[in-house]
Amino acid sequence: MWIFAVRVFLGILLCASYQCLECPFGCECFAVTRTVKCVSEDLLAVPQSTPGYAKTVIITGNNIHQVGPESFTEMENVTNIILSNNRITEMASHSFSALLNLRFLDLSENQLALIHPEALSIPGSPLQELNLSHSLHNFTALTDLTTALRWGGLRGLLRLDLSGNHLALLPPGMFSHLPNLQQLFLTNNSLVAVYRGTFSGTSRLELLDLTHNIFITFGADALKELQRLGNIRILLGDNPYTCSCEISPFVAWLNESTAQVDVDAVRCASPRGLRDTRLRGLRVHAIGCVDAVQAEVLDLTLQTSYVFLGLVLGLVGMVFLFVLYLNRKGMKKWIVDMRDACREVLEAYHHRYEIDSDPRLRHISENADVNS
Numbered sequence: 001m002w003i004f005a006v007r008v009f010l011g012i013l014l015c016a017s018y019q020c021l022e023c024p025f026g027c028e029c030f031a032v033t034r035t036v037k038c039v040s041e042d043l044l045a046v047p048q049s050t051p052g053y054a055k056t057v058i059i060t061g062n063n064i065h066q067v068g069p070e071s072f073t074e075m076e077n078v079t080n081i082i083l084s085n086n087r088i089t090e091m092a093s094h095s096f097s098a099l100l101n102l103r104f105l106d107l108s109e110n111q112l113a114l115i116h117p118e119a120l121s122i123p124g125s126p127l128q129e130l131n132l133s134h135s136l137h138n139f140t141a142l143t144d145l146t147t148a149l150r151w152g153g154l155r156g157l158l159r160l161d162l163s164g165n166h167l168a169l170l171p172p173g174m175f176s177h178l179p180n181l182q183q184l185f186l187t188n189n190s191l192v193a194v195y196r197g198t199f200s201g202t203s204r205l206e207l208l209d210l211t212h213n214i215f216i217t218f219g220a221d222a223l224k225e226l227q228r229l230g231n232i233r234i235l236l237g238d239n240p241y242t243c244s245c246e247i248s249p250f251v252a253w254l255n256e257s258t259a260q261v262d263v264d265a266v267r268c269a270s271p272r273g274l275r276d277t278r279l280r281g282l283r284v285h286a287i288g289c290v291d292a293v294q295a296e297v298l299d300l301t302l303q304t305s306y307v308f309l310g311l312v313l314g315l316v317g318m319v320f321l322f323v324l325y326l327n328r329k330g331m332k333k334w335i336v337d338m339r340d341a342c343r344e345v346l347e348a349y350h351h352r353y354e355i356d357s358d359p360r361l362r363h364i365s366e367n368a369d370v371n372s
């Protein structure tokens with residue numbers, strides 16, 4: 001009897017409102033804002049039996065290593081789940097499939113190493129926003145995620161944040177199963193290139209954020225890929241662009257593109273002389289292209305002059321042959337004369353040789369030489 005009275009008293013004291021009675025251990029529940037908050041409580045698992053009215057569940061700064069299908073049950077009214085900074089390493093199959101109205105899922109600041117291919121699938125594809133900023137442990141996790149995006153049936157996804165994940169490359173067609181994606185954040189990664197097909201299938205894209213990566217330039221394939229996205233907003237600032245002649249196709253694209261680019265932030269990082277110069281409007285000879293152009297022109301003129309020289313020589317040769325042909329009679333006479341002359345010389349020589357080679361006559365000729 002006494003114990004019962006104490007419990008009732010404590011109950012009234014601690015839980016003046018009815019929702020408090022239902023609030024899980026380590027959490028705060030707010031009926032008016034329909035929010036449950038479990039912040040920095042060293043929880044090891046997602047708390048169970050949250051009040052039925054809850055729309056927003058905030059579980060941050062805990063020690064939850066794994067989420068699975070048992071983590072979120074009886075939460076059909078929940079639309080927003082914030083799970084950032086919980087050291088989550090594993091997401092099992094159908095982790096969120098009981099959350100039939102889940103629109104916003106924040107998994108940022110975790111260390112996901114194992115993502116099941118069907119970790120993100122929810123019947124009816126209600127999810128609209130997924131935040132995976134600073135949450136992928138390594139490249140294996142990225143491959144897992146790519147599969148999960150493919151198998152998750154995320155047709156309703158509008159916003160995806162993959163910033164701060166040390167991503168060096170994006171698997172081709174990684175976003176091709178997100179047909180309604182509108183905003184894609186890839187800022188603060190280590191991306192060096194965009195390839196043909198990197199953004200294939202994302203025909204509804206409105207915003208692409210590629211700032212704070214390590215792009216040095218955008219090559220022809222990358223520019224085609226960006227061009228294909230149409231006149232959407234593309235953020236390309238804060239990358240270490242190298243303003244040498246090779247960057248001129250990118251400059252030309254910036255000059256002419258109808259996409260809404262943050263051109264003020266797209267600046268040269270090197271060479272020293274051009275540091276912080278805006279890329280758009282950069283003149284070709286400022287980036288050392290003129291030399292290349294001149295060299296090309298020079299090369300071309302040289303080639304032309306070789307061809308011309310060849311033609312001239314050929315013509316001269318033909319004229320020479322023609323003249324010879326016209327003078328064939330004169331030539332014949334000349335040849336005959338020449339032959340006769342040669343013969344005379346030869347005969348004289350022969351004669352002399354005979355004298356020289358006759359030992360009896362040698363001293364005579366020697367005497368003659370001495371006398372002469």
Ligand SMILES: *[C@@H]1O[C@H](CO)[C@@H](O)[C@H](O)[C@H]1NC(C)=O
Nearest residue numbers: 051052053054074075076077
């Ligand atoms: C969801 O909310 C509705 C109305 O607010 C309520 O009737 C229902 O019981 C809630 N669901 C759960 C699982 O509590």
Ligand SMILES: *[C@@H]1O[C@H](CO)[C@@H](O)[C@H](O)[C@H]1NC(C)=O
Nearest residue numbers: 084108109131132133161185
């Ligand atoms: C994702 O979460 C990070 C950190 O929690 C936050 O800074 C960022 O703004 C979020 N992204 C979006 C698109 O809201």
Ligand SMILES: *[C@@H]1O[C@H](CO)[C@@H](O)[C@H](O)[C@H]1NC(C)=O
Nearest residue numbers: 112113114137138139140141
């Ligand atoms: C990523 O991390 C997991 C778990 O630590 C490990 O098993 C895997 O080999 C790592 N993958 C790479 C590419 O480093």
Ligand SMILES: *[C@@H]1O[C@H](CO)[C@@H](O)[C@H](O)[C@H]1NC(C)=O
Nearest residue numbers: 134164165166187188189212
């Ligand atoms: C980028 O990510 C690193 C860690 O990956 C973090 O320390 C840094 O604050 C982030 N920078 C921005 C601008 O978000």
Ligand SMILES: *[C@@H]1O[C@H](CO)[C@@H](O)[C@H](O)[C@H]1NC(C)=O
Nearest residue numbers: 248251252255281282283284
């Ligand atoms: C970009 O535009 C500037 C003038 O606006 C022009 O001088 C420059 O040659 C253009 N660059 C390229 C590569 O087309």
